[in-house]
Amino acid sequence: MKPKNQLPLSLAIRIGAQRRPQVIRSMAEYIERSPHCTMSGSCALGAAYEEGFPIYSIDHTWKCIHPVTNINSFVDITITSLNDNFKWSREQIAAWLESIGL
16 A cells, blocks of 8 residues: 555654644645745644655545544545544554554
């Protein structure tokens, strides 16, 4: 599932999270402002992006069970939901991703 020679998504989030504080609802701003984003923090996907993880590679073949709602979902949507709606820390999200092999 992960790109060849790439850090696991969980590790990319953990390392990227050390750069800046966590923020909510920021991925759209990365897309709009990238590559010169001046935000003061990053969401979980943003942390992975800042660590060089190609978040575009998380396509809709990456499926999972949402750990809170127990609904079938896509990994990127679930990460955003956990960060923005359920206010999970990036470390909690990374631990969950690691538990499902990502």
